[in-house]
Amino acid sequence: SQQGEEDPQALSIQEGENATMNCSYKTSINNLQWYRQNSGRGLVHLILIRSNEREKHSGRLRVTLDTSKKSSSLLITASRAADTASYFCATDAIETGRRALTFGSGTRLQVQP
Amino acid sequence: EPEVTQTPSHQVTQMGQEVILRCVPISNHLYFYWYRQILGQKVEFLVSFYNNEISEKSEIFDDQFSVERPDGSNFTLKIRSTKLEDSAMYFCASTRLSSQTYNEQFFGPGTRLTVL
Numbered sequence: 001s002q003q004g005e006e007d008p009q010a011l012s013i014q015e016g017e018n019a020t021m022n023c024s025y026k027t028s029i030n031n032l033q034w035y036r037q038n039s040g041r042g043l044v045h046l047i048l049i050r051s052n053e054r055e056k057h058s059g060r061l062r063v064t065l066d067t068s069k070k071s072s073s074l075l076i077t078a079s080r081a082a083d084t085a086s087y088f089c090a091t092d093a094i095e096t097g098r099r100a101l102t103f104g105s106g107t108r109l110q111v112q113p
Numbered sequence: 114e115p116e117v118t119q120t121p122s123h124q125v126t127q128m129g130q131e132v133i134l135r136c137v138p139i140s141n142h143l144y145f146y147w148y149r150q151i152l153g154q155k156v157e158f159l160v161s162f163y164n165n166e167i168s169e170k171s172e173i174f175d176d177q178f179s180v181e182r183p184d185g186s187n188f189t190l191k192i193r194s195t196k197l198e199d200s201a202m203y204f205c206a207s208t209r210l211s212s213q214t215y216n217e218q219f220f221g222p223g224t225r226l227t228v229l
Contacts, residue, residue: 030216031216031217033216033217033218035220040202040225041222041223042204042220042221042222042223043156043204043206043220044220045217045218045219045220048216048217088156090156090218092216094216097169098169099144099161099168099169099208099216100146100158100161100169100171101146101148101156101158101216101218102158103148103155103156103157104155105155106155
């Protein structure tokens with residue numbers, strides 16, 4: 001898979017359920033960020049996790065990072081219809097000079113009311 | 114809350130014409146970026162800019178592209194002679210610090226460029 005690949009590609013759940021999205025990457029990273037994008041709109045920054053962190057929380061979001069498996073997961077708890085969007089992970093290798101983000105293909109989340 | 118702004122929101126141009134996309138990064142941010150997203154595809158990095166010079170660029174960022182910070186607040190992307198394949202959403206982003214570990218990038222709403 002390419003750097004920053006999410007799975008599943010699409011996820012449909014009912015309001016109130018939890019949504020889990022996964023991201024895998026191939027090369028060493030320093031930071032991994034998750035972004036949300038509503039259809040045709042801009043990218044909204046959700047959370048950043050550093051390579052020396054294993055888990056981070058922000059409101060209903062929980063992000064984990066496993067550098068040994070080169071993977072991350074984003075959990076949205078108690079989902080709402082307004083969470084319907086595409087979710088992307090993006091990585092950098094800032095300590096080796098790569099500040100530019102490499103994005104994955106994204107997971108399209110549909111939350112049914 | 115401060116945010117990155119971009120103008121115009123939608124630009125339609127004829128093939129071969131020059132376009133300038135404008136961005137106002139968050140005021141105390143030091144690193145600036147342009148990314149693009151072709152419809153249905155991944156977001157791709159174009160170029161980063163720090164201390165009035167290009168810091169990194171991708172293979173997409175060829176001689177047809179240039180960036181400038183003309184007045185201390187605006188950050189522009191110029192495409193000299195647009196091609197059909199330049200049609201995409203162009204995002205500007207900025208980062209607060211130049212530290213080696215902090216790289217939280219905040220994106221603008223994007224400019225949708227349509228080349229006819």
